[in-house]
Amino acid sequence: MAVRTEWPEEGKLVVDGPVGCTDEVSNDDYRFLVVGLPAEIERLKQAGYLREAVHACDELLSGDITPELAACLRVERHRMGRLAKQFCVTRADALAAIRSEWPDFTEKQLDDLIARKRIDTRFIEGEQRFLDNFLDSLRVYPHEVPGLKKEESRDLEMRDAMLDRMHEKGGLTCEIALKVSIDIPGATPGEMLRAWLPVPAACPQQSDIDVYDWTPGVLVAKEDAPARTAFWGSRENHSFEASYRYRIHAPYVDTCAPAPAEHVVADDTVTDDDLAELAPHIVFTPYLCTLTARVVGDIERPIDQARAIYDYITKNVDYRYQPPYAQLDCIPDNCAKSLRGDCGVMALTFITMCRIAGIPARWQSGLYVSPDYVGPHDWAMFHTDEFGWLWADCSFGSSARREGNEARRLHYFGNLDPWRMVANSQYQAELTPASNGVRWDPFDNQMGEATVEGRGCDEDEMRRAIELVEMHEV
Known part of the structure; x- marks a missing residue:
């Protein structure tokens, strides 16, 4: 299997609709969030009346407005479209989820946790909603939620021992091998599917990088790419994987x-x-x-x-x-x-x-x-x-x-430690080739991105996994 070093022109397609239309938002539009929504639309959004806010955005986009405001409206419209999907847990369901582990938990305790900013909420069409992973945030502070199961423990003593060795030796080096994968199970055969998986990039602490196994048809970006990826474009496959090894040094x-x-x-x-x-x-x-x-x-x-x-x-x-x-x-x-x-x-x-x-x-x-x-x-x-x-x-x-x-x-x-993999050296860096649809995360890429027929996939449409193959100090 040969690694391709260039991609045909169709892989460089960038969606960028004309000003004044309601075409799909482009990743570049996120830069214009600083423009801000008009006050009347912002009030609708914050109150949770998202349908009205989206309609108001459409009304403005159909008129004669500046390119900067148009970009802001497009991206805000897109974000509101995703908001209800992300804040999908009702207050009743949140209480039920907590009470399944902590039967005596009260509504007052829930309000106290919200007031102390331990739980993030939004109003969606007038109803208070919670993030789907709100329980994970609560488990970070077990002394405040003694009735919940504790988060999965990690071996901090092992990490502290590693840091002690770093201090003694003036630094520590590891050789690591990982296998990463992305699957888009809902893609229909014949649809053009594109996928990007992050892989190790050349940087001050990382060297000896080898992408040694992959799903056929891969394009691996240059080692110094600011957001380095392995990329595939296919009408047949919906699942892609790559294996790589690298050396990482953490000086002290x-x-x-x-x-x-x-x-x-x-x-x-x-x-x-x-x-x-x-x-x-x-x-x-x-x-x-x-x-x-x-x-x-x-x-x-x-x-x-x-x-x-x-x-x-x-x-x-x-x-x-x-x-x-x-x-x-x-x-x-x-x-x-x-x-x-x-x-x-x-x-x-x-x-x-x-x-x-x-x-x-x-x-x-x-x-x-x-x-x-x-x-x-x-x-x-x-x-x-x-x-x-x-x-x-x-x-x-x-x-x-x-x-x-x-x-x-x-x-x-x-200082850091040698238990890392560096894929990105810039915030808000473009992928290689540029994504032809709006990314799940337009600012960073740690687990992978995918598009189907030019539409960016949401998190729940992608199955992404990482497997540790080998790791040892050298």
């Missing part, structure tokens, strides 16, 4: 000690993009600018400024499962106000605050790969003249604080 740097003579990342390049805004999320809002100035204060050393930002996030932001990122507005600004978020939300908040402070910062994402768990994960890189490029994992830092492990919280400022 004590950021409280003098900077090492040589930076741990050899490439010290900083670009304008590392300090720039990137709508709709990496935006220097007035609140974030004020908050960053307060957090950084009169600290002079950039490494200590970045540490102050990391400390603020990890000590104040609590973990909570999020709706799909396509549904979130200005992620860092809302995280800073709500003090809730998941790994990507915290990473984006750190990156944005660093850039506001004049500290170059970048996105990295892919998988967390431990012996007992493999799943999507996001984190950040940041740069100072003293230390060069280093890493920050605010999510792991926040969970360490929650568990009372200060040593682990401190570790994840400046």
